[in-house]
Amino acid sequence: MFSTYVHTLLVFLLLAVLVFLSVSAVLVPVMDWLRVGVNFLDYPFVAVFGFVKNFSGILWNVKNIAQENVLLTKQVEKLTADVAALERVGEENVFLREGLGFRTSQRRELIPVGVVAEVAENTSAMDLLTSSKVAINALVVPGGASGLVRGEHGLGLTFDLVSQNEVINPGDELLTSGLGGQFPKDLLIGEVSRITSGESELFQRASVLPATNYRDLNFLFVLKP
Numbered sequence: 051m052f053s054t055y056v057h058t059l060l061v062f063l064l065l066a067v068l069v070f071l072s073v074s075a076v077l078v079p080v081m082d083w084l085r086v087g088v089n090f091l092d093y094p095f096v097a098v099f100g101f102v103k104n105f106s107g108i109l110w111n112v113k114n115i116a117q118e119n120v121l122l123t124k125q126v127e128k129l130t131a132d133v134a135a136l137e138r139v140g141e142e143n144v145f146l147r148e149g150l151g152f153r154t155s156q157r158r159e160l161i162p163v164g165v166v167a168e169v170a171e172n173t174s175a176m177d178l179l180t181s182s183k184v185a186i187n188a189l190v191v192p193g194g195a196s197g198l199v200r201g202e203h204g205l206g207l208t209f210d211l212v213s214q215n216e217v218i219n220p221g222d223e224l225l226t227s228g229l230g231g232q233f234p235k236d237l238l239i240g241e242v243s244r245i246t247s248g249e250s251e252l253f254q255r256a257s258v259l260p261a262t263n264y265r266d267l268n269f270l271f272v273l274k275p
Contacts, residue, residue: 160273181201190223192222199240209256209258211255212256240260240261
C-alpha cells in the first residue's frame with residue numbers, strides 16, 4: 051500500500067518537474083536538438099520517397115508518350131491510306147468524266163479490248179480480242195472494206211475474210227461495224243499493219259496493230275450489246 055503511494059507521488063513529482071522545465075524554457079534547446087535530429091534522420095527517407103515518386107512519374111509519362119506515339123502512328127497510316135484512296139477516286143472520276151465526254155461526241159473514242167466470259171460475285175473474267183474465241187465484224191477507214199478481226203491465240207490480231215476486190219493498205223484504221231450486235235459501231239480496233247495474203251487466195255488477210263496495249267489496262271467500261 052505504501053509502495054503504491056510512493057509510485058504515485060514520484061509520477062506526480064516527475065510531471066511537475068517536466069511542466070516546470072517546459073514553462074521555464076529550460077527544455078527548449080533540448081527540444082530543438084531533438085527536432086533537428088528527427089529532421090536529419092527523416093531527410094533521407096523523404097528524399098528517397100521523392101525520388102521514387104518522381105521516377106514513377108517519369109515512367110508513367112514515358113508510357114503515355116509511347117501510347118500516344120502508337121495512336122498517332124495509326125492515325126498517320128489511316129490518313130495516308132485515305133489520301134491514297136481519294137487520289138484513286140479522283141483518277142477514276144477524271145476517267146469517268148472523260149468517258150462520258152466520249153459518249154457525247156460524234157465518234158466514240160472508246161476502244162474494245164475483249165468480251166466478258168465469266169461473272170463472279172465481285173469479279174469478272176474476260177477474253178481479250180487477241181483470244182481465238184473472239185471475232186469482230188470490222189470496217190476499213192477509208193474505203194469501207196468489210197471483214198472479220200480475229201484473235202491469234204493471244205499473240206495478236208488478224209483482219210481476215212476481206213474480198214479481193216477491196217483495197218486495203220497499211221495504216222488504214224479498223225472500226226467495229228456493229229454487225230452481229232456484240233460490239234457498238236465505230237469503236238477503234240486498231241490499224242492495218244501489213245498484208246499477209248497472196249493475190250491467188252480467195253480473201254485478203256492482214257495483220258493488225260491494236261489501238262492499245264492489252265497488258266496495260268487500268269479502267270474498263272462494260273458495254274451491253
